[in-house]
Amino acid sequence: MTPVSHGSKDDHSQERAVPVRARSHASRDAIVQGALALWRTKGFAETTVTDICKAAGVSKALFYVYFARKEDVLMEMEVFTMRDAHLAAQAVASRPYALADMIKAVIEVLERNMRRYPPELVFEAVIETYRSERRALAGGATDADLAFLFLDPFQQAHRDGRLPAEADVARTARVAQMLVADGIRDWAAAGYTAHPLAEPLAQEISTLIDGR
Structure with missing residues (x-):
């Protein structure tokens, strides 16, 4: 009808x-x-x-x-801005790069955005992210569902040969994201520091991934 x-x-x-x-x-x-x-x-x-x-x-x-x-x-409040972080990763991937360069670009975006907020607020946002992930895991979420920060960048890195061909991209992205969350939590708990967060954290994550 x-x-x-x-x-x-x-x-x-x-x-x-x-x-x-x-x-x-x-x-x-x-x-x-x-x-x-x-x-x-x-x-x-x-x-x-x-x-x-x-x-x-x-x-x-x-x-x-x-x-x-x-x-x-x-x-x-979008303390962690995924869209801009992914755009930064795409910009890195448009030229010759190492995996650490891509990771650093993503974290730099987060760092700049987080400095707009009080450290306590960023710390609470990380803790709430943990709670949200726990609820998602209880509901059957997978690594691919939860690796929203690095999944797209690492898929690109995998295509570009910056990750081993046999790498589990979703799991690797999830591990990198957890390391970033821990790094941000400690950085915020210390009231931020004069030293940049992105470069040392990116090098640490890249080294751990290479070791895997």
Whole structure:
């Protein structure tokens, strides 16, 4: 059967939907920005959902429409930016390179982005990432599902002969990602350091991969 057209009724529904979606995005953004402002001044542990709602000018009921916990707001803040990291890896792969060069480029992007946030917030983001991965593993996730940071770059490196032909690319990418997470956690726990994170960590990971 041919669907029945409702004429202008559908048109008016679409017109109403646009501002509703706009308000929805505005409320979500207000929650994220309110939380970030509080975390910068009050710290993550001392900030409650009530505090965030007051800062954002929303009700707790609306908060829970978008987020189950304040940790979920943390994961919205894109402390770890995958898209830019992958673009940096692609730029490295466009010229002669070693695997350590690609790893360093990815970590450098993360390092630059993380320095915009308080160390405590980055530390909490790493811990929440661990929890998220644990839940994913309990649900049957594989190395390929979880190796989002290095899977695409390492697949390229494998095609380019920078990884052994027999390498398990997904597993190698997962191991590299876990090492980066541990490195970031320690770096953030120390309040960041004057020394760059990317180069020594990239060399360590590359050496371990070569040893495998």
